[in-house]
Amino acid sequence: MPEATPELKKYEFRRKIEELRQKHGRGTELISVYIPHDKQMPDVTSQLREERGQASNIKGKSTRLNVQSALDSILSRLKNVKKAPEGGVVIFCGAVDIGGDKTSMEIHIVEPIEPVVSYKYHCDSEFFLEPLEDMLTEKRTYGLLVLDRREATVGLLKGKRTEYMRRMTSTVPGKQRKGGQSSARFQRLREVAIEDFFNRIGKHASDIFLPVPNLVGVLIGGPSPTKEEFIKGEYLHYEIQKKILGAFDVSYTDESGLSELVDKAQDALQGIDLMREKKVMDRFMRELVSGRNLATYGEQSIRENLKMGSVETLIVSEELRLLRAKVKCGKCGYEGYETIKGNTANCKKCSAPLEVTEAQDVVLELTELASRTGANVELISTDFEEGAQLKNAFGGIAAILRYNTNT
Numbered sequence: 001m002p003e004a005t006p007e008l009k010k011y012e013f014r015r016k017i018e019e020l021r022q023k024h025g026r027g028t029e030l031i032s033v034y035i036p037h038d039k040q041m042p043d044v045t046s047q048l049r050e051e052r053g054q055a056s057n058i059k060g061k062s063t064r065l066n067v068q069s070a071l072d073s074i075l076s077r078l079k080n081v082k083k084a085p086e087g088g089v090v091i092f093c094g095a096v097d098i099g100g101d102k103t104s105m106e107i108h109i110v111e112p113i114e115p116v117v118s119y120k121y122h123c124d125s126e127f128f129l130e131p132l133e134d135m136l137t138e139k140r141t142y143g144l145l146v147l148d149r150r151e152a153t154v155g156l157l158k159g160k161r162t163e164y165m166r167r168m169t170s171t172v173p174g175k176q177r178k179g180g181q182s183s184a185r186f187q188r189l190r191e192v193a194i195e196d197f198f199n200r201i202g203k204h205a206s207d208i209f210l211p212v213p214n215l216v217g218v219l220i221g222g223p224s225p226t227k228e229e230f231i232k233g234e235y236l237h238y239e240i241q242k243k244i245l246g247a248f249d250v251s252y253t254d255e256s257g258l259s260e261l262v263d264k265a266q267d268a269l270q271g272i273d274l275m276r277e278k279k280v281m282d283r284f285m286r287e288l289v290s291g292r293n294l295a296t297y298g299e300q301s302i303r304e305n306l307k308m309g310s311v312e313t314l315i316v317s318e319e320l321r322l323l324r325a326k327v328k329c330g331k332c333g334y335e336g337y338e339t340i341k342g343n344t345a346n347c348k349k350c351s352a353p354l355e356v357t358e359a360q361d362v363v364l365e366l367t368e369l370a371s372r373t374g375a376n377v378e379l380i381s382t383d384f385e386e387g388a389q390l391k392n393a394f395g396g397i398a399a400i401l402r403y404n405t406n407t
C-alpha cells in the first residue's frame with residue numbers, strides 16, 4: 001500500500017463521516033463511543049458494562065434488545081484491546097434502519113485524523129459525529145499584527161480562533177512639539193522614536209511567529225500609511241516578511257483590533273485556501289488549449305495513462321461520488337470491474353441487475369494507481385468556477401501528462 005497523503009486521509013475520513021451521517025436507528029439505539037489514547041481500557045469496558053445493565057430499563061422491547069446487543073458487540077470487540085491507538089479510536093454501533101421494516105446491526109471503527117480529547121458515550125437515533133466533524137474544519141495558523149505609532153498588538157489566528165499574544169506601546173511623542181524645541185530637531189527625534197518602535201515590533205512579532213509550525217501567512221492591520229511604512233521598512237525577520245499576505249485598514253490597535261483584522265481579511269483568507277487548487281486548474285486549462293496534448297480528461301483516458309505511467313498530475317474532484325466495483329451478473333455470467341454510481345448497476349450485456357462483490361471509492365483507487373508511478377494527486381473542491389467545471393464538464397477526473405501519449 002502506498003503511503004496516504006494528509007489530503008487523502010482527510011478525504012477518506014470525510015467520506016466515512018458522510019456515510020455514517022446517512023444512518024438512522026428506529027429508536028434511540030445507535031451508540032457512539034469516543035475513546036482517547038490515555039483512557040484505561042478496563043475503565044471503558046466497565047463503563048460499557050454498566051450501560052449494558054442500565055439498558056434493561058429501556059421500555060421499548062426492540063430498542064432495549066438492540067441497545068443490549070450493540071453493547072455486547074462493542075464489548076466483544078474491545079476484549080483483546082489493551083490500549084487505544086495513538087490518536088484514540090471511535091466506535092459506532094447499532095441497529096441501522098435499512099428500510100422495508102428491517103434493521104441491520106453494524107459496527108464501524110474509526111481512527112480519527114486528530115486525537116480524541118475526551119471519553120464520550122452517546123446513545124441516540126443517530127450517530128454522534130460532531131467531534132469528528134470539528135476535526136475537518138481548517139486549523140491553519142496565521143500571524144496577526146495590528147499597529148500604529150503608539151501601540152501594537154500581536155496575535156495568532158488558529159482555525160477560527162483568535163489568540164492574543166502580546167501588546168506593546170511606544171514613547172513616540174505626539175505631533176505637537178513642546179515650546180523651545182526646533183521643528184527640525186523635533187521631527188528627527190520623532191522619526192528616531194518611530195524607527196525604534198518599529199524595530200521592537202518587528203523583533204517581538206518575529207519571535208512569536210517564527211516558532212509556529214506551518215505558519216500559513218501574516219496579516220497586518222492599522223491605519224494608513226503607518227502599516228505600509230512598517231511593511232516597506234522590512235522590520236520583520238525575512239522569513240516572516242516573505243509571508244505577509246496583505247495590509248488591511250483597521251481602526252483599533254489593541255486586542256479588539258485583532259478580531260477586526262480577521263474580519264477584514266476574511267475574503268483574502270478564503271482566497272488562499274483556493275489559490276493552490278486554482279493554480280492546478282489554470283495549468284490544466286492552459287495545457288488543454290495549448291495543442292501540446294499534455295492535458296487529458298475522462299475516466300478511460302486517465303486509466304490508460306496511469307497504466308502507462310505517463311501521468312504527471314492526477315486531478316480529481318472532491319465531489320466525485322463513484323465506486324470502482326467488482327461485479328458479477330447472475331443471469332449471463334459476466335464478470336468484471338465497473339465504475340458505478342450508488343450501490344447498484346445493470347449488466348452491460350443482458351441488463352440484469354449486477355451483483356457487487358467488492359467496491360472501492362474511485363478517488364482512492366485512482367490515487368493508489370497514481371502513487372505507483374509517482375504521479376502527484378490534486379483533490380479539487382467545487383467552491384470555485386474551474387473546480388465546478390472539473391466536475392460538470394470534465395467528469396471530475398483529469399490529468400496533466402509527462403509527455404504526449406496521443407501520437
Ligand code: ZN
Binds near residue numbers: 330347348
Ligand atoms: Zn448479464
